[in-house]
Amino acid sequence: MPSLVLMERAAIATVEAMMKDFEFKSALILCGTGNNGGDGIAVGRLLHQAGKAVTICVVGDPERASEETAAQLKIARNLNVPCVYSLENSWPNDPDTLIVDALFGIGLDREVEDPYLEVIRRVNDGTFRTVAIDIPSGLSADNGYVFGAAVIADKTYSIGFFKKGFSSQESPAFTGEIQLLNIGYPPLTELAHIIDQEESNGEQI
Ligand SMILES: NC(=O)C1=CN([C@@H]2O[C@H](COP(=O)(O)OP(=O)(O)OC[C@H]3O[C@@H](n4cnc5c(N)ncnc54)[C@H](O)[C@@H]3O)[C@@H](O)[C@H]2O)[C@@H](O)CC1
Numbered sequence: 001m002p003s004l005v006l007m008e009r010a011a012i013a014t015v016e017a018m019m020k021d022f023e024f025k026s027a028l029i030l031c032g033t034g035n036n037g038g039d040g041i042a043v044g045r046l047l048h049q050a051g052k053a054v055t056i057c058v059v060g061d062p063e064r065a066s067e068e069t070a071a072q073l074k075i076a077r078n079l080n081v082p083c084v085y086s087l088e089n090s091w092p093n094d095p096d097t098l099i100v101d102a103l104f105g106i107g108l109d110r111e112v113e114d115p116y117l118e119v120i121r122r123v124n125d126g127t128f129r130t131v132a133i134d135i136p137s138g139l140s141a142d143n144g145y146v147f148g149a150a151v152i153a154d155k156t157y158s159i160g161f162f163k164k165g166f167s168s169q170e171s172p173a174f175t176g177e178i179q180l181l182n183i184g185y186p187p188l189t190e191l192a193h194i195i196d197q198e199e200s201n202g203e204q205i
């Protein structure tokens with residue numbers, strides 16, 4: 001299944017769950033340049049189309065965005081979804097704004113530095129309701145290690161599978177409640193079988 005298909009399914013499932021869980025008129029979507037950021041941009045587009053006042057903020061260099069995230073950004077721009085590249089004039093005034101954390105997902109593998117660190121601190125110092133896509137940014141999906149700082153979310157929408165890191169002692173303080181979203185991955189047992197088969201065929205997964 002192409003990543004963009006999975007990304008769209010992840011975004012649709014996240015938006016559906018968010019709309020059930022929270023009442024809000026505006027949302028600030030904080031997006032990194034990896035595919036977690038792509039999920040966030042797609043979520044922003046869907047919320048915009050649902051009539052919410054959305055600002056997508058891309059943190060980091062958009063020129064270095066993953067292929068899928070660059071595609072999502074192009075779609076969002078084509079559809080006139082407000083996109084900014086700095087929070088300087090875009091930090092919300094309305095206390096009911098929902099913040100969506102899509103800075104990093106399972107690809108985070110080193111200490112978080114500025115500009116991401118500054119953004120995470122700003123989110124945590126504020127009082128806005130915050131949801132995380134897949135995993136709170138800053139938390140290791142593998143073991144729950146905090147890479148310097150991590151977003152403190154009210155709710156985490158975990159895409160496809162629970163992450164190993166969620167079982168660490170520190171993790172619940174960052175994830176809040178976790179909801180698993182089904183985006184059409186096969187069950188783990190079947191997946192393990194597919195991976196075994198592909199590995200024995202010498203295919204790269
Ligand atoms: N793999 C899949 O099947 C799907 C993945 N999806 C999303 O994609 C995410 C994973 O995407 P990626 O693998 O692109 O990972 P991330 O979006 O977590 O970002 C990884 C990027 O950030 C960089 N990076 C890592 N640590 C950093 C740090 N401390 N400071 C600055 N840059 C850092 C990496 O070099 C890489 O370029 C998932 O968490 C999920 O949200 C969804 O789109 C659904 C489908």
Ligand SMILES: [K+]
Pocket residue numbers: 036101102103104105132133134135136137
């Ligand atoms: K995230």
